[in-house]
Amino acid sequence: MEDDLETPYWHLDRPSTRALRRLPTLTLPVLRLIWESGRRPALVILILQLGAGVATASGLLATAAVLDDLLAAGAAPDRLMAALPSLVLVAAIVALRGAADAAVELARARLEPALRRAAEERLFAAALGVQLADFDDVDFYDGLHRARDRGLFHLDRAVANTIDLIGAACGVTAAAVGLAVLHPLLPPLLAISVLPEAWAVLRAARRGYAGMREMVTLNRRVDMLADLVTEREPAAELRACQAQPYVLSEYRQVADVLKAKETRVGLSMARVRTVGRAAGGLAMAGVLAVLGLMLHDGWIALAAAGTAVIAVRVAATALRQLAQAANQLLEQFLYVADYHDFLADAEARKQPAGGTAAPRSPERVTLHGVGFTYPGSRRPALREINLTIHAGQTIALVGENGSGKTTLARLLAGLYRPTRGVVRWDGLDTAELDQDTLADRVVLVPQQPVRWPHDARTNVRMGRHDRRDPGDHALREAAALAAADDVVAGLPAGWQTLLSKQFRGGHELSAGQWQRLAVARGLFRDGPLLIWDEPTAPLDAKAEYAVYETLRKIAGERTVLLITHRLTSVRHADRIYLLHRGAIAEEGTHEELLALRGRYAELYALQTGTVKR
Numbered sequence: 001m002e003d004d005l006e007t008p009y010w011h012l013d014r015p016s017t018r019a020l021r022r023l024p025t026l027t028l029p030v031l032r033l034i035w036e037s038g039r040r041p042a043l044v045i046l047i048l049q050l051g052a053g054v055a056t057a058s059g060l061l062a063t064a065a066v067l068d069d070l071l072a073a074g075a076a077p078d079r080l081m082a083a084l085p086s087l088v089l090v091a092a093i094v095a096l097r098g099a100a101d102a103a104v105e106l107a108r109a110r111l112e113p114a115l116r117r118a119a120e121e122r123l124f125a126a127a128l129g130v131q132l133a134d135f136d137d138v139d140f141y142d143g144l145h146r147a148r149d150r151g152l153f154h155l156d157r158a159v160a161n162t163i164d165l166i167g168a169a170c171g172v173t174a175a176a177v178g179l180a181v182l183h184p185l186l187p188p189l190l191a192i193s194v195l196p197e198a199w200a201v202l203r204a205a206r207r208g209y210a211g212m213r214e215m216v217t218l219n220r221r222v223d224m225l226a227d228l229v230t231e232r233e234p235a236a237e238l239r240a241c242q243a244q245p246y247v248l249s250e251y252r253q254v255a256d257v258l259k260a261k262e263t264r265v266g267l268s269m270a271r272v273r274t275v276g277r278a279a280g281g282l283a284m285a286g287v288l289a290v291l292g293l294m295l296h297d298g299w300i301a302l303a304a305a306g307t308a309v310i311a312v313r314v315a316a317t318a319l320r321q322l323a324q325a326a327n328q329l330l331e332q333f334l335y336v337a338d339y340h341d342f343l344a345d346a347e348a349r350k351q352p353a354g355g356t357a358a359p360r361s362p363e364r365v366t367l368h369g370v371g372f373t374y375p376g377s378r379r380p381a382l383r384e385i386n387l388t389i390h391a392g393q394t395i396a397l398v399g400e401n402g403s404g405k406t407t408l409a410r411l412l413a414g415l416y417r418p419t420r421g422v423v424r425w426d427g428l429d430t431a432e433l434d435q436d437t438l439a440d441r442v443v444l445v446p447q448q449p450v451r452w453p454h455d456a457r458t459n460v461r462m463g464r465h466d467r468r469d470p471g472d473h474a475l476r477e478a479a480a481l482a483a484a485d486d487v488v489a490g491l492p493a494g495w496q497t498l499l500s501k502q503f504r505g506g507h508e509l510s511a512g513q514w515q516r517l518a519v520a521r522g523l524f525r526d527g528p529l530l531i532w533d534e535p536t537a538p539l540d541a542k543a544e545y546a547v548y549e550t551l552r553k554i555a556g557e558r559t560v561l562l563i564t565h566r567l568t569s570v571r572h573a574d575r576i577y578l579l580h581r582g583a584i585a586e587e588g589t590h591e592e593l594l595a596l597r598g599r600y601a602e603l604y605a606l607q608t609g610t611v612k613r
């Protein structure tokens, strides 16, 4: 198990040091995103941070003036009166700084949601813009999930940290400038006083970063287990298999290793910080001693020395914040790099828009020597497929599990592009057709339809969401033809019933009821080429009969491609293709295939109980 944890099969994302090296180049896209999504609040924040820096520097100088007046010779009331204007100035600057900090908070409240929204939309648009085959590409899929689950989250925090970083940098600079004005020797003294702690913070950051890289895969495994334990989908089977103890023990194995690693890294970071703090204390004592000497030898006035002590403390605090923000940014940029890599990858995969419009209602769909291999697979899922479908025909695809039926249906629907050969619509290569118009002509009712977490109406209308349907006539007709009207009639709020148990008031349907809605969705979509992939598998006999009646009614007006394991349902098809291991093994009408006495005849005999023993 330990070995499995170190080199696990679920280790898809290899953590790398690239983010560290790419830090400068990664900052640019983040800044661009800030600029594009929240220019005004970003500018306000920048100006306010600079203003706060100037206020800090002037505050220090005004403090020096106050001390100067207070420490001058003369009666105490006179000295106080002399210091009063500078005191008022210090108070005003402190108030201004406070106001600037509050205004930064307000601007942040505007910037961060705007940025999150923009980043999310980019990710969604990129994911929606790629082709189906990209989702079968493990690298792409993993990149998408890293970008979604961690990239977005850390992008948000990276922006917050960038703001803190700028604020802290302004604070350090302001303190250094204030000190330089008091005496040119003071900024180097400041540097000496903060160096040990800066070293410690950076060193601790590097250890934390290295530890985080080690733990990426373990955390990923815990995330996977968390999904398994908390999601609704696996909940039933997990319990039915009584797999709870197994899942919990698997969690413990990973979590124990994770805990040990986290503790080791945490302790090591704490040790480095403690050493840094101790060294920082010593350095500060040294600085104070040097200040004392300067004071003793008359290099610096008492008031300036007092201010210098305040300035060094201000700078040390700001520097600590700066190092902390930089430290967190190092980690966050690793994930931000994932986000940007995903966007770049999706952009490269995006299909160029345009091309010739697909025929409105193709007369002939032909496949010439078509083959298809899934990304990352060695064995082709389809080989040398040659077939022609004429308008108005009903074609059936049959064959054993895994023989390639769904893959072929998706190729015909234009969802996959052949890796060999060509698909033509009326002689036109579909790869060169405008993909939007191609998709527009196709209706696909898939094997596992989406259960849209919306109301029943939207579930059906989603087939063609922009279809105008005054009075819901088409909606009701599609529902009646798919035997989905009964389902809707039984819902507590009819068409308005929310179909998702994940939300309050949601209603759950049975597998067959969902399937009826999916068939209704396909009928509502309407189009010249209908592809039905196992449309009736979970349906009861009555609903199945209704669906096949509908199919028979619309056959002739539409071209229908039907995939099913129930051979009795395809007897009337104009042509039946039997797939075996990705190739067409037999083809013909039902009678021709029976006469062949091959695989089809054997399967048919098995299903109808007429098999000879």
Ligand SMILES: Nc1ncnc2c1ncn2[C@@H]1O[C@H](COP(=O)(O)OP(=O)(O)OP(=O)(O)O)[C@@H](O)[C@H]1O
Pocket (backbone or CB within 6 Å): 136, 374, 375, 377, 381, 399, 400, 401, 402, 403, 404, 405, 406, 407, 408, 447
């Ligand atoms: N997303 C995928 N990535 C890689 N290989 C896949 C993918 N989907 C299917 N395959 C493989 O392609 C082959 C054909 O699968 P396909 O789903 O087309 O079969 P099918 O005939 O529709 O099966 P069934 O009757 O079980 O629905 C199978 O060997 C399967 O393992």
